[in-house]
Structures are given as C-alpha cells and as structure tokens.
Amino acid sequence: MKYLMFSLLLLFGCASCEKDDVDPIDSDEVVVPVNASLFLTDGREVTISTVDCNLSDGTATTCYQIVTSGVATDHNMGPWCPDNISDSAEKGGIWLEGGEVYDVDGEFIKNMAEFYNDDNWLMYDTNGDIFTTVTIDDCANAANPNVGAEYENFCVECLPSFVTNISNTYLIPTTPVKTGSATSFGGFGPPNVSQGPSQRGIAFNGIVFDAPAPTNAILGAYTLAPFDDAGGHINLNAGYHYHAATGVSTEIPQSDGHAPMIGYALDGFGIYGLLDENGNEPKDLDACLGHYDEVRGYHYHVDKAGNNNFINCLNGAYAN
Numbered sequence: 001m002k003y004l005m006f007s008l009l010l011l012f013g014c015a016s017c018e019k020d021d022v023d024p025i026d027s028d029e030v031v032v033p034v035n036a037s038l039f040l041t042d043g044r045e046v047t048i049s050t051v052d053c054n055l056s057d058g059t060a061t062t063c064y065q066i067v068t069s070g071v072a073t074d075h076n077m078g079p080w081c082p083d084n085i086s087d088s089a090e091k092g093g094i095w096l097e098g099g100e101v102y103d104v105d106g107e108f109i110k111n112m113a114e115f116y117n118d119d120n121w122l123m124y125d126t127n128g129d130i131f132t133t134v135t136i137d138d139c140a141n142a143a144n145p146n147v148g149a150e151y152e153n154f155c156v157e158c159l160p161s162f163v164t165n166i167s168n169t170y171l172i173p174t175t176p177v178k179t180g181s182a183t184s185f186g187g188f189g190p191p192n193v194s195q196g197p198s199q200r201g202i203a204f205n206g207i208v209f210d211a212p213a214p215t216n217a218i219l220g221a222y223t224l225a226p227f228d229d230a231g232g233h234i235n236l237n238a239g240y241h242y243h244a245a246t247g248v249s250t251e252i253p254q255s256d257g258h259a260p261m262i263g264y265a266l267d268g269f270g271i272y273g274l275l276d277e278n279g280n281e282p283k284d285l286d287a288c289l290g291h292y293d294e295v296r297g298y299h300y301h302v303d304k305a306g307n308n309n310f311i312n313c314l315n316g317a318y319a320n
C-alpha cells in the first residue's frame with residue numbers, strides 16, 4: 001500500500017548488513033543469467049530492452065532496462081481501507097506490525113487505541129464510518145511528512161486512478177556479477193559515504209520491491225496506510241509498489257520443490273519465496289538472506305511478510 005506520500009521517508013529504516021557477515025561467492029560456482037522472458041510484457045505495462053551499463057564495482061557490461069507503468073497487471077490492487085467498523089477482512093487490506101500480518105478489517109480499525117495503547121486513535125464517527133482519504137489532494141496531503149491535524153486519524157487510501165501517468169525505469173545486470181562483500185541498502189548513514197540503492201528488486205509484473213515502509217512515521221501522524229493483500233500500496237510519485245511478499249504476485253514454481261521465484265534483486269540475482277513446497281524455510285541463509293545451490297546459483301529468499309522487508313543487502317554489483 002502506500003508507504004505513501006512519505007516518499008521522503010522511504011529511505012528510513014532500510015536494512016543494512018556488515019560486509020564481514022557475508023562470504024564471497026567462489027568463481028567456480030554457477031552464475032545464472034537474468035531470464036528477461038519471465039517478466040510480464042504482454043500487457044505492455046512492462047517493456048524491456050538491453051543497454052550498456054556500468055556496475056557499482058566498475059564492471060562495464062549490459063543491463064536490462066525495465067520500464068513499467070507502476071501498476072500491477074497480474075492481480076487486483078486494493079482494497080486498503082474498510083468503510084465501516086462492521087466490515088470484514090475482504091473490505092480492507094493488511095498491516096505489518098512486530099513481524100506479524102494483521103487484517104485491516106473494521107474490528108482492527110475499531111481497536112486501534114487498544115492495539116497501540118494510545119487513546120488518541122479514533123478513526124471512525126458515531127455511525128462507525130471510517131475516516132478515509134477520497135481525492136488525490138487528500139492522498140497528497142495525508143502523505144505529507146508534516147500531516148496537518150485535519151488528516152489525523154485518517155485511513156490513507158491512494159487509488160490506481162491517481163497514478164495513470166507514472167513511468168518507472170529500472171536497470172539490472174543481464175548476468176549478475178558477484179562481489180567479495182555485501183553492499184548495504186541506502187538509508188541512514190554518514191554523509192559522503194557510498195551506499196547501495198534503497199529499492200530491493202523487481203517483481204515479474206514490473207512492480208518494485210521497495211524499502212521498508214516508514215510505519216513509525218505513518219503511525220506517528222495518527223494515520224494508517226494499509227497495504228493490500230499483495231503487500232502493496234500507492235505513492236503518488238512512485239506508483240504502486242510492494243513492501244512485503246505475500247504470494248499474490250506472479251511466482252515461478254520450481255520443479256525440485258524449492259520455493260518459487262518471485263522476481264530479481266537489483267544485482268540480478270533471483271529472489272525466491274521463503275517457504276518450499278513442504279512449508280520449510282531455508283536454514284543456511286547469509287546476512288543478506290541469500291545462499292547458493294547448483295540449480296539457481298546464488299539467490300535470495302524473501303523475508304517474512306510481517307517484517308516489512310524483502311532482503312537485507314546485496315551480494316552482487318548493481319547498476320549505477
């Protein structure tokens with residue numbers, strides 16, 4: 001859903017990792033090129049071309065340039081905010097808190113004061129109708145980091161119709177290039193110190209796997225910006241984007257029972273689901289949430305949805 005309008009805060013809370021925590025990938029291991037045909041280009045919401053590029057480690061190579069409209073075509077977007085405190089889970093989205101995923105149904109909205117132990121939460125009127133943003137101006141104003149008092153206790157719902165002219169461009173190496181140490185994602189850090197990108201990767205529908213949503217800033221303004229059941233919401237500048245993988249967007253099953261593939265990290269290594277077909281988590285992930293096998297080469301496994309996170313760092317070079 002929308003980490004919304006808090007786009008300036010998007011970088012806040014980004015995960016990072018220490019370089020010494022990740023073992024380098026040996027040169028004799030399998031490196032699997034990016035398979036551009038996996039992206040959903042039939043609907044013309046995603047276009048892919050090959051361009052020359054330079055990577056963060058200085059490598060001159062080629063990259064796939066992926067241009068997307070910023071709206072998902074393989075699943076419905078929304079709903080996010082229920083209308084009334086009597087509404088069921090089907091009328092709202094989800095919220096990520098403390099590693100857990102909660103349905104944003106009417107009961108959740110009704111009990112916000114108890115949930116957060118703060119009596120200032122009251123997002124509905126005497127009829128039980130929930131205060132929700134309606135217009136594009138509402139969306140922009142409620143998403144402002146300095147939210148005015150008139151938007152406190154609002155459920156923020158930015159709609160796909162608000163971002164019909166969005167175009168986003170991403171570059172990923174056509175073949176991933178291993179690095180000897182991990183790269184932290186952008187976020188907090190000393191001035192003039194190089195860090196990696198803030199975005200994590202790209203789903204097969206062209207939607208970005210974004211940095212963790214700044215939930216503390218959202219809640220601190222007494223607003224709620226739910227995610228839909230796919231883990232996404234809309235920002236007026238970035239369009240639709242994901243903050244968690246919930247199994248709704250396109251997945252590529254693996255013939256050996258391994259967790260399905262859900263997209264690519266910005267370094268070109270594949271990102272896979274957390275659980276294999278038997279419901280088991282991988283046991284040997286490094287600090288970036290990656291590991292190696294001879295079928296997929298080095299690859300990542302996505303974090304639990306409730307953690308508001310995808311992967312922790314990059315073990316490969318990314319396009320500058």
